[in-house]
Amino acid sequence: AQSVTQLDSQVPVFEEAPVELRCNYSSSVSVYLFWYVQYPNQGLQLLLKYLSGSTLVESINGFEAEFNKSQTSFHLRKPSVHISDTAEYFCAVMSNQAGTALIFGKGTTLSVSS
């Protein structure tokens, strides 16, 4: 069965510092990988996705993630965070069993302070 492990439940950082949110997955078949962000009292917003091709994917707001097949990881990084990046971040893998069902990790709370 597929699963996703987010290694850190909370990550506190100072503004303008770099950050890495770690995600590992388990799957015996090819996967599609996603990062979603959830701001307080809002739904999930797609941050970036890996479907195929280049293993480094980028979002429009400066985040990037690298698909590493040998380490089964899809870590999210940003070289310099802003206060507005404070949110819950979810890593997800797309199931190969039920349509386009997503399997989510438990989430990482990113707290950016000044």
Add this chain to the structure above:
Amino acid sequence: ETGVTQSPTHLIKTRGQQVTLRCSSQSGHNTVSWYQQALGQGPQFIFQYYREEENGRGNFPPRFSGLQFPNYSSELNVNALELDDSALYLCASSSGTTRANVLTFGAGSRLTVL
């Protein structure tokens, strides 16, 4: 282009009651998925509907049921509510059932069971 809208935003029920949650999919989307997000957890897949038929189901009991209507809107029904059903219920729509179709999430309906 309107996004995914869900109603009600908040509701309180007591054990044993029944609840119906509603979702309007994004314009042009014909597939709807429902997820349950318990406090402090990642979303868990309940089921997916495509062209008014169930197209995949997660590990949820039969008292969780759904409908999709010809206009692609959807309902999630939960019978015999239990305390553990307290959660944020997220609806997501997409333009198909292939793995490349990205899900767009609504803001959710927060259910509290007393």
